[in-house]
Amino acid sequence: MGLAKPMEMFKGYDPGVFYDEMFGADGTVRDHCAPLLRRFAGIDQKDFLARKANSELYFLRQGITFNVYHDEQGTERIFPFDPVPRVMPADEWEQLEAGLTQRIVALNLFLHDIYHEQRILEDEVIPRFYVEHAKHYRPEFRGMDVPRDIYIHICGSDLIRGADGQYYVLEDNGRCPSGASYLLENRNALKRAFPGLFEEMGVRPVDSYPHDLLSMLHHISPRRDESPVCVLLTPGCYNSAYFEHCYLAREMGIDIVEGRDLVVVDKVVFMRTTRGLKRVDVIYRRIDDDFIDPVVFRKDSALGVPGLMNAYRAGNVALANAVGTGVADDKVMYYFVPRMIEYYLGQKPILPNVPTYLASEEKDLKFILGHLPELVVKAANESGGYGMLMGPSASKDEIEKFRELIIADPRNYIAQPVISLSRAPTWCDGAMEGRHIDLRPYIIYGEDVKIVPGGLTRVALNKGSLVVNSSQGGGSKDTWVLRH
Amino acid sequence: MLSRVANTLYWMIRFVERADNLARLIDVNQQLLLDSERLDSERLRTFWQPIILSTGDEETFSSLYDQAGSAEVIHFLTDDPRNPNSITSCIALARENARTVRDQLPDELWEELNALYLFSRSAEARRLIAVDPPRYYENIRRSAVTFLGIAASTTSRDEQWDFMELGRHLERADKTTRFLDVASYLPDGADNAQSAALHWSAILRSCGALGAFRAFERTITARGVVDFLVFSKIFPRSVRYCIERVDVSLHRISGTPRGSFQNDAEREAGRLLSDLHFGVTDDAFAMGLHGYLDALQSRFNRIGEAVFESYVLMPERFQVCPPDEFRSSSALAAWQQQQQQQ
Numbered sequence: 001m002g003l004a005k006p007m008e009m010f011k012g013y014d015p016g017v018f019y020d021e022m023f024g025a026d027g028t029v030r031d032h033c034a035p036l037l038r039r040f041a042g043i044d045q046k047d048f049l050a051r052k053a054n055s056e057l058y059f060l061r062q063g064i065t066f067n068v069y070h071d072e073q074g075t076e077r078i079f080p081f082d083p084v085p086r087v088m089p090a091d092e093w094e095q096l097e098a099g100l101t102q103r104i105v106a107l108n109l110f111l112h113d114i115y116h117e118q119r120i121l122e123d124e125v126i127p128r129f130y131v132e133h134a135k136h137y138r139p140e141f142r143g144m145d146v147p148r149d150i151y152i153h154i155c156g157s158d159l160i161r162g163a164d165g166q167y168y169v170l171e172d173n174g175r176c177p178s179g180a181s182y183l184l185e186n187r188n189a190l191k192r193a194f195p196g197l198f199e200e201m202g203v204r205p206v207d208s209y210p211h212d213l214l215s216m217l218h219h220i221s222p223r224r225d226e227s228p229v230c231v232l233l234t235p236g237c238y239n240s241a242y243f244e245h246c247y248l249a250r251e252m253g254i255d256i257v258e259g260r261d262l263v264v265v266d267k268v269v270f271m272r273t274t275r276g277l278k279r280v281d282v283i284y285r286r287i288d289d290d291f292i293d294p295v296v297f298r299k300d301s302a303l304g305v306p307g308l309m310n311a312y313r314a315g316n317v318a319l320a321n322a323v324g325t326g327v328a329d330d331k332v333m334y335y336f337v338p339r340m341i342e343y344y345l346g347q348k349p350i351l352p353n354v355p356t357y358l359a360s361e362e363k364d365l366k367f368i369l370g371h372l373p374e375l376v377v378k379a380a381n382e383s384g385g386y387g388m389l390m391g392p393s394a395s396k397d398e399i400e401k402f403r404e405l406i407i408a409d410p411r412n413y414i415a416q417p418v419i420s421l422s423r424a425p426t427w428c429d430g431a432m433e434g435r436h437i438d439l440r441p442y443i444i445y446g447e448d449v450k451i452v453p454g455g456l457t458r459v460a461l462n463k464g465s466l467v468v469n470s471s472q473g474g475g476s477k478d479t480w481v482l483r484h
Numbered sequence: 485m486l487s488r489v490a491n492t493l494y495w496m497i498r499f500v501e502r503a504d505n506l507a508r509l510i511d512v513n514q515q516l517l518l519d520s521e522r523l524d525s526e527r528l529r530t531f532w533q534p535i536i537l538s539t540g541d542e543e544t545f546s547s548l549y550d551q552a553g554s555a556e557v558i559h560f561l562t563d564d565p566r567n568p569n570s571i572t573s574c575i576a577l578a579r580e581n582a583r584t585v586r587d588q589l590p591d592e593l594w595e596e597l598n599a600l601y602l603f604s605r606s607a608e609a610r611r612l613i614a615v616d617p618p619r620y621y622e623n624i625r626r627s628a629v630t631f632l633g634i635a636a637s638t639t640s641r642d643e644q645w646d647f648m649e650l651g652r653h654l655e656r657a658d659k660t661t662r663f664l665d666v667a668s669y670l671p672d673g674a675d676n677a678q679s680a681a682l683h684w685s686a687i688l689r690s691c692g693a694l695g696a697f698r699a700f701e702r703t704i705t706a707r708g709v710v711d712f713l714v715f716s717k718i719f720p721r722s723v724r725y726c727i728e729r730v731d732v733s734l735h736r737i738s739g740t741p742r743g744s745f746q747n748d749a750e751r752e753a754g755r756l757l758s759d760l761h762f763g764v765t766d767d768a769f770a771m772g773l774h775g776y777l778d779a780l781q782s783r784f785n786r787i788g789e790a791v792f793e794s795y796v797l798m799p800e801r802f803q804v805c806p807p808d809e810f811r812s813s814s815a816l817a818a819w820q821q822q823q824q825q826q
Contacts, residue, residue: 060602061595061598061599062591062594062595062598063583063586063594063598156826173826175826176825176826177825177826178825178826235820235821236584236820237580237583237584237820238820238821239820239821239825240821240825241825242583242820243586244825246583246586246587247586247587249587250586250587250588255486255489256587257486257488258488260488261486261487261488271486272486272487272488272798273485273486273487274485274486274487274490274643274647274737274795275485276798286825303820329826
């Protein structure tokens with residue numbers, strides 16, 4: 001392997017018992033990381049810290065911040081950014097790309113099926129009970145055709161890597177996946193702060209994302225004859241991802257709208273402009289199904305768009321993602337994705353799931369309740385690291401609380417063994433230390449499937465922590481996919 | 485342009501302009517106070533009272549403070565978060581508006597306002613307010629002016645610009661009349677010629693007008709100052725100049741030729757402008773300065789309301805107004821936060 005003596009900053013770095021993205025178990029540098037390490041060797045620590053501080057200032061000045069809920073101050077924080085990139089060799093990425101493509105195709109076929117003939121339920125590949133009791137299943141949309149038969153247009157599937165280096169899919173986010181703007185801004189920040197790292201490294205660019213997103217929105221427009229008007233529908237500026245909504249809208253050159261900016265007249269959606277009404281063809285919505293139309297869903301959602309569902313059903317407007325996709329990213333449904341791949345595509349899954357136990361299966365339930373301190377328990381429909389029990393680090397009280405929750409509503413819980421996520425060298429208060437990471441690629445399904453190389457690498461910054469969510473001490477890194 | 489975006493840009497600029505004006509008002513008067521020989525509490529009260537009254541926030545002030553000394557008044561106007569019109573509140577509101585339309589703004593423009601916001605909440609700002617207030621106010625003014633300069637040099641001259649211009653000049657006209665109004669609240673006893681000249685020159689300086697005024701007239705008199713700040717055709721903070729710009733912006737937005745109107749905002753502005761074109765300072769004094777300025781402010785408000793009606797509410801098109809259940813921002817925030825982002 002490449003470099004015999006690690007540079008100063010990496011001296012004393014301990015890969016530990018985990019899979020380390022940069023170093024082998026014996027402490028030698030992985031081949032594909034060697035050129036990067038040589039670059040780092042040319043930077044002294046003082047310079048490194050000054051550049052790191054600059055990148056943080058960039059985020060702060062740009063207002064690239066998120067809001068932490070349940071925080072009384074309600075103030076914005078920057079999403080911590082670690083300047084040591086995560087590097088991935090070309091063939092490794094190609095494997096992931098193939099696996100993710102296979103997965104989103106299968107998920108879309110599944111959604112089309114359960115909102116039409118329900119063959120997969122008739123054939124008893126998936127028990128009907130699970131679909132019909134999924135919180136986000138929308139039986140009222142059965143029989144309705146969506147533009148180009150695509151349901152999940154944007155999917156954020158979380159990937160993790162176990163101790164042996166094997167990638168697993170941890171979950172699929174098929175409603176309103178967020179974070180793509182951080183992926184783009186991480187690259188911008190790193191390029192500004194450490195331009196020297198990039199030269200001649202063959203890092204694949206990521207900046208096609210907004211263009212791919214816009215092409216997909218155009219592709220699903222119901223009005224084929226005219227250049228479509230696309231908008232991004234946001235809950236508003238108090239939402240945690242508002243920065244991202246603005247960022248993507250601006251990069252795509254489309255308007256960002258709130259519910260009150262839209263009106264529906266005769267089943268056609270318009271936006272209110274200073275020059276009167278303007279027709280809208282495609283809505284990239286970042287609002288949950290429940291809140292999107294107070295006439296159909298939650299009546300108390302006064303900020304949705306009354307009548308939007310009528311326009312949608314009439315085929316006058318396209319929504320990305322479609323209504324009802326939440327059934328596919330239910331954590332119970334996740335269990336069945338490998339079966340979907342085999343059923344619809346006749347293929348073996350390229351990317352495996354993490355072994356999963358369903359609390360609603362009697363045998364699994366018994367196992368879960370008997371092994372709570374060793375398992376990760378998740379509520380079927382939560383995200384952002386909420387509604388989760390990390391058995392090994394949980395207190396007795398927390399475990400007992402979850403025991404009651406699971407017994408009361410088994411359909412709503414799954415459990416998985418703890419996967420000791422892979423680690424990557426991360427700058428932590430004066431030294432390089434290993435921190436656990438995951439990977440969220442963003443998959444766009446339009447005319448074809450497009451995945452921006454890499455994705456967002458999230459880092460659990462707290463020592464030993466396996467939780468990478470920004471709301472709970474997570475940060476991020478730039479992700480480099482190398483050319484062949 | 486989206487109606488909501490137009491409205492938000494309009495308010496963003498108004499709040500920046502307001503913070504800039506307030507910074508000048510406080511700075512000038514704080515310095516004026518240094519010339520006083522005695523500073524007992526009664527004297528301080530009569531000094532600051534007119535300034536609080538002129539901002540129109542006297543009710544808020546008296547509900548929050550027992551006395552009207554320098555420390556209280558300056559805190560109230562500068563960095564009291566409980567006063568929605570304090571400098572720091574204005575900056576926070578401007579930035580909140582900017583954040584909402586972040587996608588529409590040039591990066592540099594956002595960065596300047598965000599930097600001003602970060603400064604206004606920093607320990608450095610608190611230190612300066614305590615030990616070197618002129619530096620603090622200068623920072624605020626410089627940043628506000630930089631902001632307006634970036635806006636002027638990076639914004640296309642389209643509707644977006646017109647709505648920003650509209651907000652800026654309506655706010656400016658309003659502030660000029662309020663600063664002039666400080667004079668109407670001055671206690672009668674203090675009316676010897678020397679102290680009056682001092683106060684009128686403070687008013688000119690609050691409007692950044694002292695230099696421009698001197699170039700036009702040598703002695704500072706009440707009549708001269710009112711004439712300059714209300715009726716000057718060329719001074720960019722005079723009421724007449726500002727309303728001229730308001731009228732221009734309104735007609736650029738609608739495309740209606742100037743001198744005619746197609747909505748209430750244009751009608752109000754045109755009428756007011758003709759009163760200013762053909763008015764004289766005697767009118768103001770005959771009516772009583774305070775009453776005259778007050779009437780002007782009401783007319784500015786009517787223009788603002790009419791703009792909102794014509795371009796945001798559009799009642800002739802929609803029976804349903806935007807929902808107002810979420811008037812309180814915490815309820816709105818709660819709703820928006822409920823939207824899970826995976």
